[in-house]
Amino acid sequence: MKIKVVFLAVSALVLTSCGSGKNVVKSTPNEVDLEPKEEKMPELPQLEQIQKPLKTTTTHTEIYIQKFAPIAVKKMHEHGIPASITLAQGVLESGSGRSPLALRSNNHFGIKCHRGWQGHSVTHDDDEKGECFRKYKYPETSYEDHSQFLLTRERYASLFKLKNTDYKGWAYGLKRAGYATDRKYPQKLISIIKKYNLDAYDKIQPDGSLAAETPSYEIGSHKVEKGDTLYSIARKYNTSVQRLKEVNGLTDNNISIGQELMVR
Incomplete structure (x- = not known):
């Protein structure tokens, strides 16, 4: 029996670039304009910044996943990168x-400016002091840029030969x-x-819809009907009221x- 899943339409709506695996130092960034191009308005609703969990039993990470999963799935079907990896x-x-970097610049993947970047930027201390990082107007732009970063660099080409469900292959391939x-x-x-359970x-x-081999639990939303x-x-x-x-x-x-x- 095919189970239909409708993603939650959230109110209001990744990794270091080849290089750093460190967290960004919490320093006040200085914005730099590099002849920025106009960003397109995202197709999906924009998300509010992640601040506090809704409940003490609901973590920041769960809230993040709930809000950004629709974007990750959309990009998976557009570009072939597993949503779980993103x-x-x-x-x-x-x-x-x-x-x-995420709160001030909507940069969710720590992508640095690199040669040819024509958008806004901010400076943060990372591997070196005052490094240039990309700044986005919308969270979805960061997700799209992450996809393009992998798509347009030859060293990641072999990853796109893997199946969408091979998240382990992608994880090790990114490191290599x-x-x-x-x-x-x-x-x-x-x-x-x-x-x-991001592989779902x-x-x-x-x-x-869910693929036939997907477990019976659902990931998405339910629109309340009469009764x-x-x-x-x-x-x-197959969940609980609590x-x-x-x-x-x-x-x-x-x-x-x-x-x-x-x-969920």
Whole structure:
């Protein structure tokens, strides 16, 4: 039986570039303009910055994944990079959206300026003092630029011969190609993917359905209809009422027709 998944339409809407595997130093950046090009308005709604968990049992990382998964899946179908890899890189490189570079510059992958960059930039201390990093107006632009960074560099070409579901091959391939200097970088990505079941996003089809081999649990959202209760929704998606309340920030069992609920 095909299970349809509709991604949550979030309100308001990765890694160091070949080189650094370090976190960005929390220093005040100086903005530099390098004849910036105008950024296109993203197709997906923009996300609010990640600040505090909705509940003490809901982590920053879970919130980050819930909000940015639609973008990662969209980019997977456009460019062939597993959504699990993109999300894991975003989590690792941006501190789940809370690093200074992500908060101030929407740079979720720590990509440096490099020769030919024509966008805005900021300076941060990384491998060297005052290095140039790319700055974006929208989070989705950072995700698109991350895809283009991998697509347009020959040393990553072999990765695109792998299947979307081969996240382990991608993780080790990124390290071999020189994306990060951290020797344990592949293991860190794989650990994040396993902990948060990110490989399930790799099985989302372009039409929003799950691949046949995907486990029966769902990742997406449910639009509340007449007669729905948290209990009936929980049973439908093989989860619990408490879990639904946690991931949606609900303090009671009240829901309304038309309300979008995240289901995991």
